[in-house]
Amino acid sequence: MADVALQPTRVVASRSARRTSSLKSALQRKSTTAFLMTLPLILLIGIFVIYPAFYAIHLATLNKAMTKFVGFGNFQFLFKRETFWMVVEQSCLFAITAVIFKALIGFIVAHFAHNIPSKKQRKWRGMLLVPWVIPPAMSTLAWLWLFDPSYSAFNYTLSAFGIGPISWLGEVGWARFSVILVNVWYGAPFFMIMYLASLKSVPDQLYEAAAIDGANWWQRIWYVTLPMMRNIIAITTLFSLIVTFANFDITRILTAGGPLDHTHLFATWAFKIGIEGSDIPLGASVSLFMAPILAIAAVFILRDVSKRGNEA
Amino acid sequence: MAEVSLRKVVKRYDDVEAVRGIDLEIADHEFVVLVGPSGCGKSTTLRMIAGLEDITDGDITIGGDVVNDVPPKDRDIAMVFQNYALYPHMTVAENMSFGLRLKHYPKAEIKSRVTEAARMLDITDLIDRKPKQLSGGQRQRVAMGRAIVRNPKVFLFDEPLSNLDAKLRVQMRIEIKKVHQKVRTTTVYVTHDQVEAMTLADRVVVMNKGKIEQIGTPNDLYHNPATRFVAGFIGSPAMNFLPCRLEETGGNVNVRVSDRLAFPLPPARAARYQNVPRNEKLLLGIRPEHLTEANGHTAPGVENFETVLDVTEPMGMETLVYFTLEGTYVCGRVDPSAGARDGAPLRLAVDLNNMHLLNEGTGAVL
Amino acid sequence: MSTLAIDKAGPTRKVKYGSMSRDRTWAMRWSYFFLTLFAIFSLVPPIYMLITSLKGSAEISAATNPWWVFHPTLSNYVELLTSNQFLRFFWNSAMVSVIVVTITMLISVPAAFALSRMKFWGSATLATGVFLTYLIPDSLLFLPLFKMFAVFGDWTGIQLINRWYVLLFLYPTLTVPFCTWIMIGYFASIPKELDEAAIIDGASWFQTLTRIFIPVALPGLIAATIFAFTVSWAQFLYPLVFTTSTDQLVLPVGITTTLIKGDVFNWGQIMTGALLGAAPPLLIYAFLMDYYIAGLTAGATKG
Numbered sequence: 001m002a003d004v005a006l007q008p009t010r011v012v013a014s015r016s017a018r019r020t021s022s023l024k025s026a027l028q029r030k031s032t033t034a035f036l037m038t039l040p041l042i043l044l045i046g047i048f049v050i051y052p053a054f055y056a057i058h059l060a061t062l063n064k065a066m067t068k069f070v071g072f073g074n075f076q077f078l079f080k081r082e083t084f085w086m087v088v089e090q091s092c093l094f095a096i097t098a099v100i101f102k103a104l105i106g107f108i109v110a111h112f113a114h115n116i117p118s119k120k121q122r123k124w125r126g127m128l129l130v131p132w133v134i135p136p137a138m139s140t141l142a143w144l145w146l147f148d149p150s151y152s153a154f155n156y157t158l159s160a161f162g163i164g165p166i167s168w169l170g171e172v173g174w175a176r177f178s179v180i181l182v183n184v185w186y187g188a189p190f191f192m193i194m195y196l197a198s199l200k201s202v203p204d205q206l207y208e209a210a211a212i213d214g215a216n217w218w219q220r221i222w223y224v225t226l227p228m229m230r231n232i233i234a235i236t237t238l239f240s241l242i243v244t245f246a247n248f249d250i251t252r253i254l255t256a257g258g259p260l261d262h263t264h265l266f267a268t269w270a271f272k273i274g275i276e277g278s279d280i281p282l283g284a285s286v287s288l289f290m291a292p293i294l295a296i297a298a299v300f301i302l303r304d305v306s307k308r309g310n311e312a
Numbered sequence: 313m314a315e316v317s318l319r320k321v322v323k324r325y326d327d328v329e330a331v332r333g334i335d336l337e338i339a340d341h342e343f344v345v346l347v348g349p350s351g352c353g354k355s356t357t358l359r360m361i362a363g364l365e366d367i368t369d370g371d372i373t374i375g376g377d378v379v380n381d382v383p384p385k386d387r388d389i390a391m392v393f394q395n396y397a398l399y400p401h402m403t404v405a406e407n408m409s410f411g412l413r414l415k416h417y418p419k420a421e422i423k424s425r426v427t428e429a430a431r432m433l434d435i436t437d438l439i440d441r442k443p444k445q446l447s448g449g450q451r452q453r454v455a456m457g458r459a460i461v462r463n464p465k466v467f468l469f470d471e472p473l474s475n476l477d478a479k480l481r482v483q484m485r486i487e488i489k490k491v492h493q494k495v496r497t498t499t500v501y502v503t504h505d506q507v508e509a510m511t512l513a514d515r516v517v518v519m520n521k522g523k524i525e526q527i528g529t530p531n532d533l534y535h536n537p538a539t540r541f542v543a544g545f546i547g548s549p550a551m552n553f554l555p556c557r558l559e560e561t562g563g564n565v566n567v568r569v570s571d572r573l574a575f576p577l578p579p580a581r582a583a584r585y586q587n588v589p590r591n592e593k594l595l596l597g598i599r600p601e602h603l604t605e606a607n608g609h610t611a612p613g614v615e616n617f618e619t620v621l622d623v624t625e626p627m628g629m630e631t632l633v634y635f636t637l638e639g640t641y642v643c644g645r646v647d648p649s650a651g652a653r654d655g656a657p658l659r660l661a662v663d664l665n666n667m668h669l670l671n672e673g674t675g676a677v678l
Numbered sequence: 679m680s681t682l683a684i685d686k687a688g689p690t691r692k693v694k695y696g697s698m699s700r701d702r703t704w705a706m707r708w709s710y711f712f713l714t715l716f717a718i719f720s721l722v723p724p725i726y727m728l729i730t731s732l733k734g735s736a737e738i739s740a741a742t743n744p745w746w747v748f749h750p751t752l753s754n755y756v757e758l759l760t761s762n763q764f765l766r767f768f769w770n771s772a773m774v775s776v777i778v779v780t781i782t783m784l785i786s787v788p789a790a791f792a793l794s795r796m797k798f799w800g801s802a803t804l805a806t807g808v809f810l811t812y813l814i815p816d817s818l819l820f821l822p823l824f825k826m827f828a829v830f831g832d833w834t835g836i837q838l839i840n841r842w843y844v845l846l847f848l849y850p851t852l853t854v855p856f857c858t859w860i861m862i863g864y865f866a867s868i869p870k871e872l873d874e875a876a877i878i879d880g881a882s883w884f885q886t887l888t889r890i891f892i893p894v895a896l897p898g899l900i901a902a903t904i905f906a907f908t909v910s911w912a913q914f915l916y917p918l919v920f921t922t923s924t925d926q927l928v929l930p931v932g933i934t935t936t937l938i939k940g941d942v943f944n945w946g947q948i949m950t951g952a953l954l955g956a957a958p959p960l961l962i963y964a965f966l967m968d969y970y971i972a973g974l975t976a977g978a979t980k981g
Contacts, residue, residue: 033883034796037788038804041854044785048851049811052822059822066825109716112709126967127717130724133963133970135912137930138952142723145730145945153726153744189720190974197975205397208364213411213462214385217705223410227401239812246815249914253934267817267915274821275919287818298813302806366699383698 060285064278074285087264088289090176094265095245098183102244103237105184106191111221113192114199125196132189140253143182144169147254172262175255179263182250191236198232199225238301242294266290314375314465314498315340316361321370323356323522330356332522333370343492343499347509348519348545354502355470357519361500362468363387375465390459391468394475396451398443398458404430405439408457429460432494433487449480453487460495469501473508485511506546510534518542535666540595540675543668549600549632552642553670556596558588567596567664570638578613578664585669588678597668597677600632603644605652606659613665624652633658724956731755731950738945754950764951766925767932770842771955774928775910778849782906783899785854790861791887795873805862811855816848820919823848827920842926845917849910857902860973864898865891901973904966908959929955 063070078084113124131139146153147168155165168178202225210220226233248267251257257264257272264272266287274283316338323331331353338344346354359365361372363384371378379387390411398407405426406413412422430436433453443451452472459467469488473481489512492499503509509516510530518525518533518541525545526538537543544550558577559566565577565585577585588594606616622641625632626648633644633652644660646652669678730738732750742748758764792798793805827838838844868891876886892899917931924936933951963970 031798034792034798037792040785041789045811052819053814055822112712115709124713128720131720133959134956137914138956141952142727156744205393209397211384212391214414246817248817280825284821294813
C-alpha cells in the first residue's frame with residue numbers, strides 16, 4: 001500500500017489513459033471474438049441450408065436437362081397432373097390427422113403419467129419413450145414386417161377373432177391408415193414428454209383452489225391445465241406439423257408412396273421424381289410446394305415464441 | 313349453521329404423525345386462529361378441514377355433517393392460500409367469479425356479488441386486470457374476494473400474510489378483521505405469527521408438535537398460559553424464564569432467583585402457590601413488560617433490584633434492555649428516559665403480581 | 679350494508695357424498711390401466727423385432743404363431759455380425775456419428791456461449807434465427823444440395839456424391855441448431871456473477887468458457903451430445919440420396935436396401951439388422967435416460 005502512495009500522479013494519469021484504450025480494445029475484441037465464435041454456425045447454415053433453399057427456387061425454373069430456363073413451366077405441368085393433387089391431399093390429411101392424434105394421445109398419456117406417484121413415473125416414462133428413441137428407419141421396418149401381406153402378425157391375431165386378413169399396405173384406405181398409425185406411434189412419445197414436463201410446472205395450489213371453487217376433474221383440466229399449457233401446446237403442435245408435413249422415412253419404407261401413389265407425400269414424391277427419375281428441377285418444384293405451408297407455420301411460431309418471451 | 317368441529321382428528325404420513333389427535337369446537341361466526349411454530353400441524357389440520365388431505369382418524373363436521381369423505385368441491389368452503397393461487401390467465405373478475413360460474417349462477421347474480429366484494433375490498437378499479445399486473449397486497453385482496461363471493465359456510469386462511477412485507481401485513485390484518493365484521497362467516501385462520509393470532513382471533517388455538525397446547529381468547533392466553541410453550545410463544549418479546557425456588561421462612565414465602573436475589577411472594581399470588589412444594593427447582597416466568605425501570609414508588613408485589621445491563625435496544629417508544637441473571641439472558645422494557653446504556657447499571661422493578669411459576673420438567677404452569 | 683346480503687337462491691348442486699379416497703384409488707387404477715395399454719402399444723414393435731430376430735428362415739416361412747419363437751436360434755445374429763458388409767455399415771454409421779457429434783459440439787458450444795453471454799449486434803436475431811432453420815426441412819434441401827455437390831464435383835474434381843464423408847457436412851445442419859438452442863438455455867441459467875468473479879480473478883473469455891461454463895453446464899452438454907448422436911445415427915434421407923455404393927452406406931440405408939434382396943425378404947435377418955441398428959441409441963437411452971429427457975424438455979421448462 002505504501003508503495004502505491006509514494007508514486008506521484010504521473011503514473012496515475014498514464015494508467016488511466018491505458019485503462020480507457022484497453023477498455024475500447026477489449027470491447028472491440030469482445031465483439032470480434034463473439035462474432036468469430038458464431039461464425040461456424042452462420043457459415044454452416046448459410047451454405048447448407050439457406051443457399052440451397054434459394055438454389056431450389058432457381059432449379060425449379062429450369063427444364064429437365066437443366067439447360068434452359070422455363071419459368072413456371074414445371075409448376076404448370078404439376079398443376080395438371082392428378083398425382084400432384086393427390087400428393088397435396090395426402091400430405092395435408094396425413095400431417096393434420098397425425099398431429100392431432102399425436103398431441104391428443106401425448107396429452108392423455110402425460111396426464112395419466114402425472115397421476116401416478118413420482119417414484120414410479122420414471123419407469124413408465126422410460127417404457128413409453130422407446131418408440132421415439134429407436135431410429136425411425138429401423139422401427140418402420142418392424143411395422144413393414146407387421147403389415148406384411150402374407151405373414152402379418154396382426155392378421156394372424158385378427159384371424160383368431162374371425163376378422164379377415166387386412167391388406168394394410170395394399171389398399172388405399174388402409175395404407176393411409178397404416179402410415180398415419182406408424183407416424184403417431186413414433187411421434188406421440190415426444191408430445192408426452194413435453195406435456196408431462198409442462199404439467200409438472202403447473203402449481204398444485206391452482207388445482208387445490210379450483211377444487212375448492214367446485215371444479216370436477218374435467219373442469220380442472222379445461223380451466224386450469226389447458227390455459228397454463230397453451231404455449232407449449234401451440235409450439236409443439238406447430239413444430240410437429242412442419243416435421244410431419246415434411247416426413248420422408250416412414251412413408252418411403254412402408255409404401256414408397258403406393259398403392260398407386262396414394263400415400264405419396266411431397267418429400268417422397270420429390271425423391272421419386274428428382275432422384276429416381278433424374279428430373280431434379282421438377283422434383284425441386286414439388287418440394288417447394290411445402291414452402292408456403294412452412295412459411296405460415298413460421299409466422300405462427302414466431303408470434304408464439306415472442307409472446308412467451310413477453311409473458312415471462 | 314356453520315359450526316366446525318374436529319373430534320380426535322389424526323393425520324399420519326407413513327410412520328410420522330403430523331396431527332396427533334385434536335379436538336376442537338368452532339362456533340358459527342367465530343374467528344379461530346391456529347397458531348404455532350413450523351411443523352406443529354396447523355396447516356395440515358386446515359387442509360384436512362378443506363379436504364385437501366385425507367383424515368387418517370377421527371371426524372370433521374361442518375354445519376353438522378360429517379365431511380371426512382366429501383371432496384373439497386362439495387364442502388361449501390372457501391380458502392385463501394399463502395401464495396394467492398390466482399388463475400394467471402383470468403382477470404380479477406373472472407378469478408373471483410370462477411366458483412360461481414362453475415355452478416351456473418345467473419349472470420346478474422354473479423355480477424352483483426363480484427361488484428359488492430370488490431367494493432368491500434377496495435379493488436373495484438382492478439377488476440379487469442390480470443394477476444401479473446397486481447402487487448402482492450392486491451393479489452391477496454383478490455384471493456379474499458374470490459372467497460367472499462361464494463358466501464361459503466367456512467373461510468379458511470392458510471398463512472395469507474406471510475408473503476407480504478411488514479407494513480402491508482399490518483394493513484391487511486385490519487382488512488381481514490373488517491371483512492369478518494361485515495360478513496361474519498366462520499373463519500379458521502392459520503399463522504405462525506402470534507401477533508396476527510392475538511389481533512384477529514375470537515379464540516386462539518396454540519398448537520405444538522401435532523397437539524393442541526391451549527385454546528382460549530387472546531387475553532386468556534396472555535394472562536393465563538397453561539403450559540410453558542404457550543407462555544413462551546404468546547407475547548413479544550417472549551416471556552423470561554428464570555430458574556428459581558420457593559423458600560419459606562417463618563410464614564413468609566420468597567422466590568429465590570439467585571444467591572443474592574430473592575423476592576417476597578406477593579400476597580396476590582400467595583393463595584395460588586400455597587401447595588407448591590418449597591425448595592424445589594422451578595421456573596419463574598415474567599414478561600419483559602413487567603420488568604421496567606424502578607420509579608421510586610412502591611406497590612404490593614413490585615420489587616426493585618439493581619443489575620448491570622448487557623445490551624440495550626432503543627425502540628423509540630421504549631427501550632429493550634438485556635441483562636444476565638444466573639446465566640439466563642433476561643429482557644426488560646424500560647422507558648427511554650430511564651437512562652439505560654450498554655454496560656451500565658440500572659435499577660429495575662419487577663411486577664410479581666404477573667408472575668408465573670412453571671414446572672420445568674412437565675412444562676405445566678402452576 | 680352491515681352483512682353481505684347475498685341471496686343463496688342460486689342453483690344448489692346435488693351433493694354427492696362419494697368417498698374421496700375411493701375416488702383416488704379408482705383414478706390410480708384407471709391411470710395404470712391406460713398406461714399399461716400404451717406401454718404395450720409402444721413396445722410391441724421392438725419386442726416383435728426381437729422375436730423375429732431369433733427365428734430361422736424356416737420357421738418364418740412356416741407361418742406358425744408369429745408372436746412366439748419355437749426354435750430360437752442366433753444364426754441371424756451370427757450371420758450379420760460376421761458379414762463384412764454389415765460390419766461396414768455399422769462402422770460407417772459409428773464413424774459418421776462420432777465425428778458429427780464432435781463437429782456439432784465444436785460449433786454449438788462456442789456459438790451458444792457467444793449468443794447467451796456476449797451481447798453483440800444481431801445476437802438476439804441470430805439466436806431466434808438459428809431455431810428457424812428447422813423450418814427448412816431436409817426434404818426440401820436434398821435436391822438442390824444434390825445438384826450443388828454434383829456441380830462442385832465437376833468444378834473441382836473432388837467427388838462429393840456417393841461418399842460417406844459428405845454426410846459430415848450435412849448432418850450438422852440438423853444437429854447444430856437444436857444443440858445450440860439447448861446450450862443457450864443452459865448457459866443463460868448460469869448467474870452472471872460467475873462471469874464477473876472469473877473476470878476479476880483474471881480469466882480471459884476462453885478460460886471462462888472452458889473452466890467455468892462447460893463444467894457447470896455439463897448436464898446440458900451431455901444432453902446435447904446424446905441428441906446429436908441419436909439424430910446422426912437415425913438419418914435416412916440424406917444418406918439415401920448421397921451414398922449409393924454398398925461400402926459407403928450407413929446402417930439405416932444399408933439395412934433397408936441390401937437386406938431386401940429382390941422380392942425375397944429375409945425377415946429374420948432384416949429384423950436382426952434393425953435391432954442391432956437400433957441398439958446404440960437404445961443403450962445410450964437406457965443408461966442416460968435422464969439426460970436424454972432433460973435435453974428434450976429444455977424447451978418446455980426453460981423456454
